[in-house]
Amino acid sequence: MTRRRTWWKTALGVFFTALMLFPVYWMFNVSLTQTSDMRADPPNWFPWNPTFEGYADVFDQQLPNLMTSLIVGLGCVLLTLVIAAPAGYSLAKLRPRGANGISFLLLVAQMIPSVVMAMGFYAIYVRLGWLNSVWGLIIADSTIAVPFGVLLFTAFMSGIPQELMHAAKVDGAGTWRTFRSVVLPVSRNSVLTVSLFAFLWAWSDFIFASTLDRNGDMIPITLGIYNYIGNNTTQWNSIMATAVVASIPAAALLVVAQRYVAGGVTAGAVKD
Amino acid sequence: MRSTPMSRTAPGRVGVASDDTSLATPPGRRRVRSTRWAALAFIAPLVVYLVVFYAYPLYRNIDLSLHDYTPRAFVQGNPDFVGFDNFADVISSNAFGLALRNTAIFTLVSIGFQYTIGLALAVFFRNHFRLSGVLRGMFLIPWLLPLIVSASTWSWMLNSENGIVNSFLGAFGIGQINWLTSPEWALTSVIIANIWLGIPFNLVILYAGLQNIPDDLYEAAALDGANAWQQFWRITFPLLRPVSAVTLLLGLIYTLKVVDVIWVMTTGGPGNASTTLAIWSYREAFGTGQPDFSPAAAIGNLLIGIALVAGFVYLYLQRRQERS
Numbered sequence: 311m312t313r314r315r316t317w318w319k320t321a322l323g324v325f326f327t328a329l330m331l332f333p334v335y336w337m338f339n340v341s342l343t344q345t346s347d348m349r350a351d352p353p354n355w356f357p358w359n360p361t362f363e364g365y366a367d368v369f370d371q372q373l374p375n376l377m378t379s380l381i382v383g384l385g386c387v388l389l390t391l392v393i394a395a396p397a398g399y400s401l402a403k404l405r406p407r408g409a410n411g412i413s414f415l416l417l418v419a420q421m422i423p424s425v426v427m428a429m430g431f432y433a434i435y436v437r438l439g440w441l442n443s444v445w446g447l448i449i450a451d452s453t454i455a456v457p458f459g460v461l462l463f464t465a466f467m468s469g470i471p472q473e474l475m476h477a478a479k480v481d482g483a484g485t486w487r488t489f490r491s492v493v494l495p496v497s498r499n500s501v502l503t504v505s506l507f508a509f510l511w512a513w514s515d516f517i518f519a520s521t522l523d524r525n526g527d528m529i530p531i532t533l534g535i536y537n538y539i540g541n542n543t544t545q546w547n548s549i550m551a552t553a554v555v556a557s558i559p560a561a562a563l564l565v566v567a568q569r570y571v572a573g574g575v576t577a578g579a580v581k582d
Numbered sequence: 583m584r585s586t587p588m589s590r591t592a593p594g595r596v597g598v599a600s601d602d603t604s605l606a607t608p609p610g611r612r613r614v615r616s617t618r619w620a621a622l623a624f625i626a627p628l629v630v631y632l633v634v635f636y637a638y639p640l641y642r643n644i645d646l647s648l649h650d651y652t653p654r655a656f657v658q659g660n661p662d663f664v665g666f667d668n669f670a671d672v673i674s675s676n677a678f679g680l681a682l683r684n685t686a687i688f689t690l691v692s693i694g695f696q697y698t699i700g701l702a703l704a705v706f707f708r709n710h711f712r713l714s715g716v717l718r719g720m721f722l723i724p725w726l727l728p729l730i731v732s733a734s735t736w737s738w739m740l741n742s743e744n745g746i747v748n749s750f751l752g753a754f755g756i757g758q759i760n761w762l763t764s765p766e767w768a769l770t771s772v773i774i775a776n777i778w779l780g781i782p783f784n785l786v787i788l789y790a791g792l793q794n795i796p797d798d799l800y801e802a803a804a805l806d807g808a809n810a811w812q813q814f815w816r817i818t819f820p821l822l823r824p825v826s827a828v829t830l831l832l833g834l835i836y837t838l839k840v841v842d843v844i845w846v847m848t849t850g851g852p853g854n855a856s857t858t859l860a861i862w863s864y865r866e867a868f869g870t871g872q873p874d875f876s877p878a879a880a881i882g883n884l885l886i887g888i889a890l891v892a893g894f895v896y897l898y899l900q901r902r903q904e905r906s
Contacts (some may be wrong), residue, residue, distance in 0.1 A: 319714075323714060324717065327717045330720075330778075334724070352753075392627070393628050397627065400628075404625075412629070415632065417893070418890070419632070419636055420835075421890060425841050426882035429878060429879055431639050432868075433642045434639060453635055460628060485616075485620035513728065516841075521868050532730045535731070564719065564722060
């Protein structure tokens with residue numbers, strides 16, 4: 311009896327998931343559809359007669375953009391960690407004056423719409439000549455992840471037992487040694503979570519890319535897709551193939567690190 | 583409770599004083615001062631970062647909205663000061679009422695559906711069944727995909743002639759709907775895509791909230807003969823209220839900011855049919871060949887104002903929740 315009820319729920323769960331993921335399936339399906347079948351009515355539900363033209367186009371035209379996105383993503387991870395991890399340690403364990411004020415500012419910072427930040431950055435970059443540069447984009451993208459990173463590190467590092475810190479001090483470790491040899495290794499999971507989100511957000515960013523890097527020699531993949539849509543609306547298999555390839559990091563990270571993803575989403579919003 | 587190496591009245595860590603004799607460095611004022619310097623040194627990069635890459639862009643944005651920046655003045659840096667004229671122009675323009683209305687509809691309808699569907703799924707996944715963990719993980723996918731990927735997929739699905747949605751509806755005898763190109767449907771279309779995008783976030787947070795409701799409550803209710811529906815309304819919903827409030831307000835703050843989805847699907851059109859404040863600001867500044875930064879910045883600052891009001895309500899609620 312209970313067994314049958316459980317199977318019924320699994321079936322329902324599979325149905326809901328399939329419904330939810332239908333657009334993702336459709337993206338995949340369209341990416342393999344022949345250009346001549348693109349306007350078939352009704353559309354082909356399965357890629358019976360698949361073509362890899364779309365993917366060939368990705369490798370011909372989008373490889374440099376994928377590379378740029380990778381550089382921007384990794385640069386953003388690095389910048390975020392370098393700023394957020396020590397700051398989290400300081401806020402959690404060293405408590406400088408004004409620590410509460412800074413935590414509050416970080417919460418407020420997360421509420422600022424990125425279109426506003428984009429305008430501010432644009433105005434600054436125009437003067438400095440930083441428009442269309444990769445590192446300009448890395449800095450702008452990091453503003454999405456840094457406040458989140460600091461708050462996550464602070465929350466986690468507050469929970470590190472004081473005895474552990476004290477033991478390090480007894481062994482003669484200074485603040486920096488304690489941070490490097492005790493705090494950081496213990497906070498490995500937080501480092502992974504912050505890195506993961508910093509990378510995904512930079513990889514997915516469209517607003518900063520389309521404002522600060524739109525005429526750059528090196529554009530990220532999101533802008534590559536956007537320009538594709540603008541240029542040739544008939545080649546939806548190529549557009550969707552690019553979209554599939556651009557989704558790979560997200561899918562890979564979800565498979566490898568689902569625990570950290572769910573943890574990160576919750577950490578930003580709910581305590582405990 | 584933290585032991586306080588910084589405390590001035592108690593140099594040399596009162597609470598753990600027993601070990602101090604074994605330390606090579608003599609405890610005392612020198613140690614306290616060095617800890618305080620270390621605290622500053624570790625936080626300094628963040629402070630510099632916040633000033634240079636948050637405060638300064640925001641200051642520039644306010645500066646933009648108070649001057650008349652023509653493209654020429656933008657590069658040369660010699661605009662006329664106009665006070666609040668840009669704000670007055672924006673608010674009195676015809677587009678403002680519509681943009682405000684669209685922002686309200688887009689935000690409220692989106693978070694309403696995201697929350698309801700997310701909660702229903704969270705309750706459903708609370709019954710642990712075979713594969714429930716895997717399926718719940720797969721629900722995260724839409725949230726992790728780059729927004730431009732999701733938005734372009736939805737554009738093609740909602741395409742008037744060749745979209746799968748119209749083809750599916752056609753099977754039930756419903757005629758062609760111009761989802762993205764007709765003023766009646768454009769806003770609905772971007773709302774549908776945005777609801778889809780927000781469900782995973784709501785599901786994850788509400789599911790985490792459900793984990794904190796003790797199982798005994800449900801067992802006791804079941805013994806008293808309460809059915810699933812009654813258990814939901816008498817136990818789940820009331821006990822989840824603090825988490826719900828946080829979820830809805832965060833949803834509100836995130837949804838107010840949305841640009842990518844709408845811009846890729848409709849660019850706010852046709853006309854202004856799906857233009858929200860964020861889209862309007864983006865279009866004035868970057869969307870046309872003629873950048874008009876001053877009104878764009880004014881709209882952006884109004885948007886910050888709205889987001890901050892929602893944000894402070896959120897912080898207030900969370901603080902009250904922590905205190906209780």
